[in-house]
Amino acid sequence: MPIATVNPATGETLKTFEALGPEEIERRLALARSAFEHHRTLPFKDRAALLNRAADLLEEDQQDIARVMTTEMGKPIGAARAEAAKCVKAMRWYADRAEKLLADEQPPAGDVEDSGAARATVRYRPLGVVLAVMPWNFPLWQVVRFAAPALMAGNVGLLKHASNVPQTALYLEDLFSRAGYPQGCFQTLLVGSGAVESVLRDPRVAAATLTGSEGAGRAVATVAGDEIKKTVLELGGSDAYVVMPSADLERAVGTAVKARVQNNGQSCIAAKRFIVHTDVYDDFCDRFSAAMKQLTVGDPMDEATDVGPLASEQGRQDLEELVDDAVHRGATARCGGRRPSNLDRGWYYEPTVLTGISEEMRIHHEETFGPVAAVYRVSGADEAVAVANDSPFGLSSNAWTRDEAEVDRFARDLEAGGVFFNGMTASHPALPFGGVKRSGYGRELSGHGIREFCNVTTLWHGAQ
Structure with a gap:
């Protein structure tokens, strides 16, 4: 795949870049x-000053970098601005809290005495150079949520970004440089995927983090395992969105639309499988389909646009194949299911609601990366849990209910890294983020995320 900016709203190649050679x-x-x-020796206050300066610069650049992101991968311009603002928030959150999150820990005095020590401490020390292999769908946020905690912990970063967002990748290197980080603390590697293995095998690279496809995660994990290097993987998701009879249906439907089409439907944590109790199924489907039909599909630079193009022609083709397979096997497209007739350029696809989903359809087991919703009818909580868990993925999930017994049931039994009740799944600096099953392992964000790339060191002192 060439390293290039290709505008998904038009299909036009705007700028190409040469991959770095072995010497560089x-x-x-x-x-x-x-x-x-x-960098590892800098006091926390100095690291915080650098990160806060980067946050200030990003805040100033918000409109400009939003336009770059929209041009490179097609997200609506308002969503791009919001992504930049979210990155600023995360930077400041870690700048303010990293020292406390990584403070030395003192085991209980009785346990220390029992170990034969006069005193003992647990200390978090940085691992070193961390390779980040990042995706195009949230080209700023995915990087910052790795870089902010990693840099505050004393690590340094090498970014191998997706090949279709090179200008965003170069902006990030420039951002940290302008903020005053010493040369080499954060660098962008404009390379293809074929160069990742040799970089990861280099003894100067201590660990890796990847957000992306299951195949990419498996490839990186295989190399890292062979080298015995730490990895954090955030892979695909096919999040369940359970709606029970006690739910506030108006809110559940409104949030369902946002949850499915956020980022043009190209989000790992977007709700994709809507599992609705039979008592409210027909009402939910009618409202949901009507709301999806009303969305404005068009130029992502237009402030009025709700859904822009998919990021690539291949991505649209993959989505079309999933929908066509489902319809061929008996599913019904309540709305959408095709390319918009009024847009003759770009990689657009209509917001789509499919009902009548069955197990033999590909869409039942595969991730839909685009504005397509699969709706299931279930008879109760038992069946809802069974359908929700019948997926190779387990990133996050949603449950809409005001029944406390159902809340307890879903909290206990839904197989996912998060369960969001009566609201939309979202990432936040204070909350750990990650999945189970084929959605990956390890956690980003919060104190859990900043400690992932630390050497948890025991300091044991005998009597002098």
């Missing part, structure tokens, strides 16, 4: 290792 990659690896030896 070697130079950057050496620079990263050298930068780590300095």
